[in-house]
Amino acid sequence: MTKNNEVVASYGKLASRVAHMAELARARQWGQLPELEASCAATVNELKAMTAADQLEAHELELVRALVEGIRKDQDEVCRLVKVQLEFLMTRMAQMQRSTDLNRAYGLSA
Numbered sequence: 697m698t699k700n701n702e703v704v705a706s707y708g709k710l711a712s713r714v715a716h717m718a719e720l721a722r723a724r725q726w727g728q729l730p731e732l733e734a735s736c737a738a739t740v741n742e743l744k745a746m747t748a749a750d751q752l753e754a755h756e757l758e759l760v761r762a763l764v765e766g767i768r769k770d771q772d773e774v775c776r777l778v779k780v781q782l783e784f785l786m787t788r789m790a791q792m793q794r795s796t797d798l799n800r801a802y803g804l805s806a
Contacts, residue, residue: 699746699751700751700752700753700756702746703743703746703752703756703760704752704756704759704760704763706739706742706743706746707743707759707760707763707764707767708763709739710736710739710740710743710763710767711763711766711767711770713732713735713736713739714736714766714767714770714771714774715766715770716732717729717732717733717736717770717771717774718770718771718773718774718777720732721773721774721777721778722773722777724781726778726781729774729778
C-alpha cells in the first residue's frame, strides 16, 4: 500500500469508527464509547505521524475532505448526545443527594 493510500485508508478507518460511535450514542450504549474513542485517538496519532497529506493527489484530497466532513458531523452528534446524557446524570445525582439530605434531616436514613 502506498503512503497516500495509507493516509486515505486511515481517514476511512477513523470515519467508520466515529460513525459507529454516533450509532452507539443514538442507541444509548455508552459503555462501548470509551474503547472506540481510544481507538480513534490511536488512528489520529497514526495520521499525525504520516506526512503524505500535502502530497495527496487531487482526487485523494477530495476523498479525505469528504471523510473529514463526515467525521466532524458524527463527532458533533456524539458530543451533543453525550452532553445530554451527562446533564441527565448530573440532575439525577443532585436529586438523589437532596433525597439523602432530607432523609438524614428527618432521621429516615438507615
